[in-house]
Amino acid sequence: MAKTNVLMKSAELRDYIPTTKKWNRETLHTMLNEHHMVYVKPDLGTFGNGVIRVEKRSTGTYMFQLGTKRHNFTTFDSLSARLQQNIKSRPYLVQRGIHLLKHKGRRFDIRVMVQKNVRDQWESTGIIGRLGHPSKIVTNYHSGGTPMSVESLMRSHLAHWQINAYTNQLRKLGVSVAKQLQSEYPRIKEIGLDVAVDTNFKPWILEVNTLPDPFLFRRLRDKSVFRKVYRYCVHYGRFRSKRRA
Structure with a gap:
C-alpha cells in the first residue's frame, strides 16, 4: 500500500493504477458493488501466496477462489465472514479486478524488469509474459504459471x-x-x-516488486536479455559474480 500511495502522487501514473484500498468488510462491499470482481491480497507477500479472487454474480450470489478451490455464498455476510477466517489479523488489500487478456483460454500478465544501468540511469531491461495455470487465479511461476515471450502471448491479439x-x-x-x-x-x-492488460489493451499496474526475480528471464529464448539483467545486478551489487545464462 505504501508503494501504491507513492505512485498515486504522480498524475502521469495515477490512471494506470486500479483502485486499491486496505481490507475491511465495508470496503469489500463497496468495491464489489462497483466492480463486481476484486482481488483480496496480502499487503506483504510473495509468489502470489494468499491472493483471493472475489466475485459478485448477477444473481446476487458470491464466490471466492483461493488456489484451486472455489467457495460459493448466498449472502455477503457469509462471504465476508469466511474471508475474515482466511485473512485473520494479517494486513490485506482489496484491489479492483482486471479482466485479463487470455492465451488459449488462460489468463496472462506481464513482468517488466527495470534496473539502474552502468550510467546510473533507469532502463527497462527485460519484458516477459506470465501465463497462468489453467486452474489458478495467479500467474506467478512459483504457483504454476508459465513464463513466455510477450510476442507469443500477444500474437493472437495484435499485429507484429x-x-x-x-x-x-x-x-x-x-x-x-x-x-x-x-x-x-x-x-x-x-x-x-x-x-x-485488459481486453481493451489498457495496461494496469498490479504490483511493484522491489526485489524481483532476475532468473525468470532465463526462460526466454533470447539469452541476451538475461545476460544484461544479470550484468546490471552484479554492477549494483545484488550478486557478487557473473553467472552464465
Missing part, C-alpha cells in the same frame, strides 16, 4: 508492429514507475513491475 509499439510503451511505463518510487525510496536499484 503493434506488439513492438506496445512493449515500448511498457518499457517507458516501467521507467516512469521506477523514477516515481525513487523519489521516496532513493536507494532502490531495481523493480519488477507487474502489468495486467
Whole structure:
C-alpha cells in the first residue's frame, strides 16, 4: 500500500493504477458493488501466496477462489465472514479486478524488469509474459504459471508492429514507475513491475516488486536479455559474480 500511495502522487501514473484500498468488510462491499470482481491480497507477500479472487454474480450470489478451490455464498455476510477466517489479523488489500487478456483460454500478465544501468540511469531491461495455470487465479511461476515471450502471448491479439509499439510503451511505463518510487525510496536499484492488460489493451499496474526475480528471464529464448539483467545486478551489487545464462 505504501508503494501504491507513492505512485498515486504522480498524475502521469495515477490512471494506470486500479483502485486499491486496505481490507475491511465495508470496503469489500463497496468495491464489489462497483466492480463486481476484486482481488483480496496480502499487503506483504510473495509468489502470489494468499491472493483471493472475489466475485459478485448477477444473481446476487458470491464466490471466492483461493488456489484451486472455489467457495460459493448466498449472502455477503457469509462471504465476508469466511474471508475474515482466511485473512485473520494479517494486513490485506482489496484491489479492483482486471479482466485479463487470455492465451488459449488462460489468463496472462506481464513482468517488466527495470534496473539502474552502468550510467546510473533507469532502463527497462527485460519484458516477459506470465501465463497462468489453467486452474489458478495467479500467474506467478512459483504457483504454476508459465513464463513466455510477450510476442507469443500477444500474437493472437495484435499485429507484429503493434506488439513492438506496445512493449515500448511498457518499457517507458516501467521507467516512469521506477523514477516515481525513487523519489521516496532513493536507494532502490531495481523493480519488477507487474502489468495486467485488459481486453481493451489498457495496461494496469498490479504490483511493484522491489526485489524481483532476475532468473525468470532465463526462460526466454533470447539469452541476451538475461545476460544484461544479470550484468546490471552484479554492477549494483545484488550478486557478487557473473553467472552464465
